[in-house]
Amino acid sequence: MSIILNEKTRVLVQGITGREGSFWTKHMIDYGTNVVAGVTPGKEGRTIGEVPVFHTVKRAMAHVEVDASLLFVPPRFAKAALKEALDAGIKKVVILCDGIPLHDALQMRSAARLAGAMVIGGNTSGIISMGKAMMGFFPYWLDRVYKPGKIGIMTRSGSLTNEVTAEVVKAGFGASSLIGIGGDPVPLTRFAEVLPLFQSDPATDAVVIIGELGGTMEEEVAEAMKKGLFTKPLVAYLGGRTAPKGKKMGHAGAIITAGKGTVEDKIAALSGAGAYVAKKPSMVGELLKSALAKHQI
Structure with a gap:
């Protein structure tokens, strides 16, 4: 599915x-x-x-x-x-x-x-259901990235998507569906609004989110996990860890406003909800293995 x-x-x-x-x-x-x-x-x-x-x-x-x-x-x-x-x-x-x-x-x-x-x-680059269909622009011919599997992926970042997804494939997994939430200040659908679809999808064993500084979408994911709305393993990688304090970085959605949206706050929220947070993209695959093993999947 x-x-x-x-x-x-x-x-x-x-x-x-x-x-x-x-x-x-x-x-x-x-x-x-x-x-x-x-x-x-x-x-x-x-x-x-x-x-x-x-x-x-x-x-x-x-x-x-x-x-x-x-x-x-x-x-x-x-x-x-x-x-x-x-x-x-x-x-x-x-x-x-x-x-x-x-x-x-x-x-x-x-x-x-x-x-x-x-x-x-x-x-956004759009959405792709691996091996089935896509709406958008994806270099689907890159087998090291666009390999069918059972990991759902959601991303705010265009530049990090291929890098992180390649690590998922390198670890021996593939993706069920990849959803580009987008990087504008007002995403028309948010991470937490897609999570229930992955939760009910029998072809998705775990989810990887590629987030970044700015906004509150990652905190909303943590809240959904705490409420039991999403119970599958979740691994996150967040861009912007090295952004200077008080600076606006990246595209329009990656802006810290009124003291909210820092990477540190997002890491704390996700970790507190039971998510696995990678310090660098190369850790995503190994964290997936650990998360799936812990959930006996």
């Missing part, structure tokens, strides 16, 4: 005719993703490979059934594109662009929750 996405999920690509949209749509299809339609206003009648293109999401859904939408759109158009998908009844959306205006992101998260939809992003 996998979470959110599998080879049967019928995917619509908004912004499919752009350079990035068309390039990665072809790679998604090559990987096994069931891309059924694309949308670019004014481009109806074109095809990307064998994928038909329509003016609007509703026009596409009059011809094909759709389960999920992937947005290859600039940040200033993300809110309107999401609204179009939600208004059409789509409940799974991945938004790749970074730098969505703050007030737009707040309104988008609110709209998604009201619609009962899961919206992943922005500022």
